[in-house]
Amino acid sequence: MSSDKNNIKVCPLCGSRLVTEEMKCKDYFVSGETFPIYSCGECGFRFTGNVPSEDKIGQYYQSNSYISHSDTRKGIINKIYHWVRSLMLKEKSSLVIHFTGLKKGNLLDYGTGTGYFPNRMKKKGWNVEAIEVSEEARTFAFEHFGLKPKLPSEMDSFGEKSFDCVTLWHVLEHIQDLHGIMDKFNALLREQGMLIIAVPNRTSYDAGRYGNMWAAYDVPRHLWHFSPVTLANLGNMHGFSLVEMITMPFDGFYISMMSEKNRGSRFPFLKGMFYGAAGWLSSLGKRERSSSLIYIFKKK
Numbered sequence: 001m002s003s004d005k006n007n008i009k010v011c012p013l014c015g016s017r018l019v020t021e022e023m024k025c026k027d028y029f030v031s032g033e034t035f036p037i038y039s040c041g042e043c044g045f046r047f048t049g050n051v052p053s054e055d056k057i058g059q060y061y062q063s064n065s066y067i068s069h070s071d072t073r074k075g076i077i078n079k080i081y082h083w084v085r086s087l088m089l090k091e092k093s094s095l096v097i098h099f100t101g102l103k104k105g106n107l108l109d110y111g112t113g114t115g116y117f118p119n120r121m122k123k124k125g126w127n128v129e130a131i132e133v134s135e136e137a138r139t140f141a142f143e144h145f146g147l148k149p150k151l152p153s154e155m156d157s158f159g160e161k162s163f164d165c166v167t168l169w170h171v172l173e174h175i176q177d178l179h180g181i182m183d184k185f186n187a188l189l190r191e192q193g194m195l196i197i198a199v200p201n202r203t204s205y206d207a208g209r210y211g212n213m214w215a216a217y218d219v220p221r222h223l224w225h226f227s228p229v230t231l232a233n234l235g236n237m238h239g240f241s242l243v244e245m246i247t248m249p250f251d252g253f254y255i256s257m258m259s260e261k262n263r264g265s266r267f268p269f270l271k272g273m274f275y276g277a278a279g280w281l282s283s284l285g286k287r288e289r290s291s292s293l294i295y296i297f298k299k300k
């Protein structure tokens, strides 16, 4: 299934050829295949190798059920999930309002999924545009919220400098044309516009604990494995300066639980809660230990 075409040996971030294989990771969710993760000796960027081409990667997104159906705690987990989602929606909308300094404005949510976040912003009076590749998710967003997410290819219909804020919640790590998309966001944002990016953090407590079984490597769907340094560098290369870095406490619990499953642990839920808590405590002193981070960029 894998293609050698994208077996990149040049760092996609800085162009260095000082690239070595850091580890091998398994695709635990869909294919069971193994993919290498490369590391750049110059800038420290990590990225997945042997990534299937764009026309084949869809096969690796078959399983949407990251929460196992056979899990007897499904009821509890689902309740927690919905509670966390509503807390996160509140937090995300507060961040947009706080960092743009606007009560109402124009927002682009890239990789919107089923549309909960743009729906919340719409309710707050914002003009929202959303981009989503999954047809199923676009239909959900329309039927439930009346939103009409567009395809990435339709982004040209947006005017330059027409947005106050662009958000990507756990999306950038899936996008193949990393530099192209960052340039696009720069063009779409007005001067001093905000770019808000949430991604897993490979320098986190849980990444260190679980090594190549860390669930947020999620190969081959996650192409890029950012650290605070490499994401700040990427932003800088495309005309953005990093103004703030915010921890995401809940992700660590979920990622730890999934990583425990990957290791074949007998009590993934309990252990996930325990090590999620350990990671959260660790991130209180050092944000770069947080499982995921929200990066707030401002257009220079």
Ligand SMILES: [Zn+2]
Pocket (backbone or CB within 6 Å): 011, 012, 013, 014, 015, 016, 040, 041, 042, 043, 044, 045
């Ligand atoms: Zn590099």
